[in-house]
Amino acid sequence: MPGRPERFAGADAVAYRTEFPDPRTGDQRATLELRGLFARARIWLNGDLLGEHDAYFVPARYELDLEPENDLVVECRAPDRFGGAFATDRVPDERAVPGIWWAADLETHPETFLDGLSLTPRRTDEGAVIDAELAVEAGASLDDRVSLSVRPQGFRGGGVMERAKIEAEPGERVVVEKTLRLRDPAYWWPAGHGPQHQYAVRAKLGGAERVVETGLCDVREGDDGLLVNGQRVRARGFSLLPTGDPTWDVERAANANANLVRAYGHVPPAEFYEAAADAGLLVWQDLPIAGPGDYDPDRATRLAERVSAAVERHPNAAAFGVHVDPTDHLAGVGPSRLARYKVRWRAWRASYDAGPDREVAATLPDDAAVFPVAGAPGIDPDAAHVYPGWEYGNPGDTEWLLEKYDCDGAVGAFGAGALAVEGGEDAAGFDADAHDACASGGADDAVAASQARQVRVLKQVTETLRTRGTGLLAADALRDADDGAGMGVLAADGSEKDGYAAMADSLEPVQVVLDAYPAGGDTRRLTVINDTPESVTGSVSWTAGDRSGGTDVTVDAYGRSDAGTLEVPGAAGAVELSFERADARATNRYPL
Template identity: 45%
Template sequence: MTDEWTGGIVTDRGGDGPPTVEEWVSVSGPERPSGFGDEGPIAYRTTVADPRDDETERALLELRGVSGRAEIWLNGTRLGSHDSPVVPARFEFEPRSENELIVVCERPESFAGIDETDAVPDHFETPGVRWGVEVESRPRCFIRRFDVQPRLGTDSESDASADASAASAANAATDGAGAAIDVTLEVDAGAAIDDAVTLSLRPEGFRGGAAMERVPVTAEAGERVTVSKTLSIREPSLWWPRKYGPQDRYTVRAKLGGDSAERTVGLRRVERDEDGLLVNGRRVRARGFTRLPGGDPEADVRRAVDANATLLRARAHVPPRSFYEACDEAGILVWQDLPASGPELPVERGTELAAAIAETYGSHPSLAMYGVQDQPMDPYAEPLGSGLLAKLALRYRAWRTSVDRDPAADIADAIPGDLPVVPVTGPPGTDPDAAQLFPGWRYLAAEDADWLLETYPSLGDVVGGFGAGSLTDDADPATIPGLEPALLERQAGAGGIAPESSQASQADTLKTVAEALRRRGSGIVAASTLRDTASGGGMGIYTIDGDSKPAAAAIARSYEPVQAVLDGRATPGTVGITLCNDTHDALEAIVGWRAGDETDTERVSVGPLETVPAGTARIPRDAETVDLEVAVDDLTVRNRYNL
């Protein structure tokens, strides 16, 4: 398929014929082109060659990640339309040697998600085909749909004790009732067929039992038939989040004549209680970041791992399958939102999208929880300062805010499967199931996170966003998505803020809030945001090009599974120290601190998944930094605070 695309604004839909475009301009592709604004339907045009090597084969066109509604034309003939951002669109066509393809895309009437907010560049609103268009050749009889859904037996429980190591737990956690993988195939018979599909099961990355089954397939020419089979696993190996155990998975392959398809899946159980997530019956501290669309998903997962994350929240958008595959491989849990941001939430359409997401991504072991509605209202659009009056103003705004939760709750109840669901993610006052907390940015000071969590204790249970923005060059903040000049000025005063100082302030804010949440035992925490979506700056701890800001190293230290943190801001005087242990091991640690010429150590015992006091640091007035150090066996972990 050619990489040369043109695009243009549709001036006439054409009735029974192709659309009319007044001017075609070169575009990089139909993914996220800029320059079209919101003037109406956008048409994308390219030329594709006949993909077949043999005339007995069949030509298929596939569009992945359609935003809004797409209408597809080939050689002047309408192939059909598609309106799902989750399920691919597939069309068979009779090819010529060269074929003109036109795809007309319209903005969605609802569920545009994060694309229609100021968190991303304006061109994200332009409708398109987000994950690309492909033309392929398939045999006369081929596997049109291949659905693989793993499930653990109802009696599955992890038999690992709380004080066992994660690796030992992973090896010991088997399912007394076994496990199964339900396979469903749709076979498209271009000719009469009386054959069998061969199904094979093999473990990936570990030693385990393999299996093979043959499923008969009979169909007349032109028919599509569906066949199903359940593959049993007597002693399953489970998938675990990183640092809690191995990421064991199984690959299921289906072969029919010269055609084949395969999926790699994992076995795990995810539950949620008042303290957070349980994976395979064991407590997991989920710490990570929100991720916005755009960029390389696999590279973003690597950045999250570098920052000690165990969780990524796909905020108000649906990522491509490659994102899930990377999370499966890395052991990163995924909090998957519907593409719903703001107050409008049509229940019927939301239920359809939720079902499509569950069916498409449900076989990925990294999928850990769902979110329905992001930020239904923002009581803090006008920022607040700090101090007592600001606290009173925050409480007043939270008190007077009212949100209709019923649509989100209805969609949450309809989501298939048994994964945890967060109906509403929003700021204080929206009665959120997951909180967006921005002390030190939208309101109050960063150290007021403790006051906020004491005033509203439930806000710390599940946190879907916190942080601050920063500049990466001298760009105008008003032009940078997700940044508001008033918020930057609030940090630095009316004189503006330099990139270096804004990045230092961002690092301090994220570190302060993250560690306040850790001290209070918050079970599910996602900072905002992993990566900027535009040049010049943003809310990310990485730039749009993937370069780390100071906040990346700061929060990576704060997210260390075993870490000592200060109980308040590093200022001259006496400040308490808390030792946080996210592991399942009881630990004997030496906690030390240094501030200027002052230093001391203390031996501390901490139980699994506990936080305990670890003495105090005495900070002299001439100190420039406070350094904490935790020594456990052969491991040494450090933490640093700038005064």
């Protein structure tokens, strides 16, 4: 502990019990903090109920009235309707075990101590401020001033130092509120658009202090993607399932040229947000509401308020989703010649009442993009989940699907599953039927054939979306949730599938792409994509078997430029493209 006790996989409840002596000396006080308390919990100390808790992403924190010897019991129960991804078959039972996942800390404090520091950064007409709330536990009468300072982290800028008066009676808990006005505020930017400026806010009272980091970033949903600090940003990246160390996943996403990660149906720990902010990654945060079925809107609204409060200090909290995959009406269509007809029929028959989702969405922050419904075409989703080449049809159906169902906004999921090892078809979250329907019959190496298929689907869909100018896209997914197989371009243990390098190429901010995944005998058109705020000029070159060619192009900021065509010889083993500028070179490879 902390962790997930895998031997209890599938259990409805897990209980912890421990005995410990009173660690205090003199007039010290003690607090218990449990982080990642999943999912519905009750806590007893010496037979008395301390409290109940039902939001694993918010610490459960209690001051303790201790005996010389103490008995602590923590009971954790499986999630109900608000289990999110953990309550779906996309996550193996071993990763959804009720328990204390992140931390369990027993702390001692002086008689008077600082119990919490909450920060809300925001822009104003005059510049920017940080609203600070400091909770103080007064063990004795208190008439003093608390100091609050703001210091830039790793850059030069105007610091702030202010004081606030505090008065309290013995045993009283007081919350001090102070608005800290920043001089010449510096903003946090996603990778490729500017530096990741952040500030440290320090609260100090006597010898006690607390330090919390935050940053300034204003995100709005524009007509063509996100507006970040008033500047257009095309966000591209991956969905993240709850896997292992989420900070490691952030690093791998950044290395694959992502500037966005989506926490699909779950809320990661604060360390995830901090790592993503350092790496320049925007975060799309879903509420833990996933899959078909009704839910209590009032409870969901309270949940949304707690989620937004938990992440509001992080500058990269860019988007929120309410309900993910509320229907499954396109699952299992398959790759047949009748796929488009079946998709049209099922989409026409599909219905979904998004009213409760939109009510919940109204409580989420105004300075972020909000997607009440993220799901399949046919239910008018705010963010589309499209799976041509996996659940239905083939990758070439992408353009038709997007046009047919007006999917001109965010695309929150697409992709194809692949084996990580031979015989991995039983992995959680892996649709073996879809995989088998798309598999190349008679392949000598099933794993290589499976991963090659994933590469073709991911590259064609990703590059189609980018060529169209889709403003926000997230491939499903970065890493498998279970051993053996999954939607990830990384296996559950972190090893790379072929799709990882392929996606790193396709997500380059400036890249040359083909209009479809090539095959021998094809004639394909080349397009240079520029998703940066500056125009670029460079040379396109290509090689396909014994043929090669190239041209020079200039591409406006956020623009696309035609770069001619190429013919693929029947004997070619790959098509290789490159775009070379004075200070950078991007390559893009299509194995055949």
